Amino acid sequence: MGGKDEATILIHGGRVPAYNAAFANSVMARALDFCDGMVPGIHFGASCVPTALAAAELAGGCSGKELLTAIAVGCEVFGQTESDRDGL
Numbered sequence: 528m529g530g531k532d533e534a535t536i537l538i539h540g541g542r543v544p545a546y547n548a549a550f551a552n553s554v555m556a557r558a559l560d561f562c563d564g565m566v567p568g569i570h571f572g573a574s575c576v577p578t579a580l581a582a583a584e585l586a587g588g589c590s591g592k593e594l595l596t597a598i599a600v601g602c603e604v605f606g607q608t609e610s611d612r613d614g615l
Contacts, residue, residue: 534584537577545585552577569609575601 534548535541537555542548556562556573563572579597583589589597 534581537580545581548584549578549581552580569605571602571605571609575605 530544530547532542533545534543536543536548536551539551543551553574556577557570561573562570575598579594579601582597583594
């Protein structure tokens with residue numbers, strides 16, 4: 528894919544720019560149906576988790592607590608944005 532070796536593509540193991548790793552890992556998670564759900568039907572886990580992992584690698588690492596906090600905040604923002612969009 529080219530670019531800086533910033534983050535890992537899961538399973539494959541190749542290192543690519545962080546935004547490419549987040550995208551590739553999100554696509555794989557969605558394809559393998561690693562999706563959670565929330566009314567009104569959004570599936571944020573397949574996007575939030577790979578993005579948080581890529582961001583952690585880009586930052587040079589983080590603690591488990593920081594990673595879980597980033598995932599929780601990302602899911603909360605995703606959920607709030609979706610609920611605001613639908614007028615819930």
